[in-house]
Amino acid sequence: QSVLTQPPSASGTPGQRVTISCSGSSSNIGSNIVNWYQQLPGTAPKLLISGHNQRPSGVPDRFSGSKSGTSASLAISGLQSEDEADYFCAAWDDSLNGWVFGGGTKLTVL
Amino acid sequence: EVQLVQSGAEVKKPGESLKISCKGSGYSFTNYWIGWVRQMPGKGLEWMGIIYPGDSDTRYSPSFQGQVTFSVDKSISTAYLQWSSLKASDTAMYYCVRDPRGTPTTYFDYWGQGTLVTVSS
Numbered sequence: 084q085s086v087l088t089q090p091p092s093a094s095g096t097p098g099q100r101v102t103i104s105c106s107g108s109s110s111n112i113g114s115n116i117v118n119w120y121q122q123l124p125g126t127a128p129k130l131l132i133s134g135h136n137q138r139p140s141g142v143p144d145r146f147s148g149s150k151s152g153t154s155a156s157l158a159i160s161g162l163q164s165e166d167e168a169d170y171f172c173a174a175w176d177d178s179l180n181g182w183v184f185g186g187g188t189k190l191t192v193l
Numbered sequence: 194e195v196q197l198v199q200s201g202a203e204v205k206k207p208g209e210s211l212k213i214s215c216k217g218s219g220y221s222f223t224n225y226w227i228g229w230v231r232q233m234p235g236k237g238l239e240w241m242g243i244i245y246p247g248d249s250d251t252r253y254s255p256s257f258q259g260q261v262t263f264s265v266d267k268s269i270s271t272a273y274l275q276w277s278s279l280k281a282s283d284t285a286m287y288y289c290v291r292d293p294r295g296t297p298t299t300y301f302d303y304w305g306q307g308t309l310v311t312v313s314s
Contacts, residue, residue, distance in 0.1 A: 085237050118300045120238075127288055127307050128230075128238065133300035171238055175297035181254040182240035 086111065087172055089185035095162045096193050103188045105155040105172030111183055115175040117155040119148055122169040122187075131170070132157065159190075167192045195219040197227075197289050197305035204311045205279050212275040213308045215289030222270035223247040226292035228301060229263065229274050233285040243292055244272060252295070279312045286310075 088106040095101040105117065119132040130139050132148035145160045155174075159166055172185040200214040215227060229241040242253040244263040251263050262275040272289060287308050290301035 115297045120301070127304040128301075129304060130300055130302050133302075134298065139302060173238070173240075177297075179255065181242075181256070184238040184240070186237045 085186040086176060086179070086183035087174065087185035089170075089172060089188045091186065092189045092191065094191040094193055095159075097162055097164065099162045100158065100160045101162055101190065102159075103157045103170050103172075103190070105157070105185050107153050107155070107174060107183075109153060110178040111153075111174040111176040112150065112155055113153040114177060117148065117150050118173045119146075119157045120171045120173065122171065124168065128171065162192055164192045166190060195291065195303050197291060197303055199287075199289060199305040199308045202309040202311070204313070206314055207281055207312055208278050209312075210275070210277050211279055211310065212273050213287060213310065215272045215274075215305050217270045217272070217291070220291075223267055226295040226299075227263075227265070227272040228290045228292045229261075230288045230290055230301070230304075231285045232288065232307075241274075241287075243295055245295060246270075246272065279310075281312050281314075283310060284312045 093103055116134040120128040121131045122128040136148045147158045149156050169187045169189050171187045176183045196218045198216045205211055223246045226243045226245050228243040231239045240254055241257045244251045246265040246267055264273045289305040291303040292299050
């Protein structure tokens with residue numbers, strides 16, 4: 084049971100816009116930044132979005148992050164087949180004194 | 194180019210000890226925290242803690258405190274994750290990550306390729 088809650092799956096067709104939610108509490112998302120990681124099949128995760136919607140070099144601007152209260156969202160616009168992956172949200176938890184992750188959302192491009 | 198290269202897969206028996214490694218290159222190894230993240234088969238990610246190679250300052254997740262040991266050898270830019278007595282429940286993929294800040298405002302900007310640890314009798 085992960086501290087942050089994500090839907091286990093999401094899907095969309097090429098070109099569509101998809102959002103993935105991440106729900107937490109006042110001790111994590113409510114008071115700290117949220118990072119997003121992408122894990123392509125059979126590979127290590129990679130940083131997708133950090134803090135206040137910052138994208139590392141090489142990450143397309145089709146990916147964006149937002150936060151409101153104790154929830155966060157990752158939006159992917161202009162969906163492409165290569166976006167098929169698992170997506171994880173993460174935040175520092177002040178009560179647990181450590182980083183907590185969502186259980187991951189498997190994105191399927193139909 | 195920043196790289197974190199981890200040691201190869203391991204198969205161990207319950208009760209055995211193990212030390213896996215993570216070698217950093219392409220950046221100043223002593224100026225960035227190294228973290229460890231566990232991913233059990235088919236499951237999500239779990240943060241185990243961090244170590245600062247500059248002075249070996251170490252912070253463990255409460256969930257992993259006393260279960261594992263982090264260490265570094267600055268002379269060869271390598272971080273280690275160690276178990277003294279493995280359990281079957283330690284079976285997982287372990288990733289090392291680079292952490293620029295070691296604070297709640299940080300992020301994990303580079304990941305190793307992962308080391309698969311299998312513990313089975």
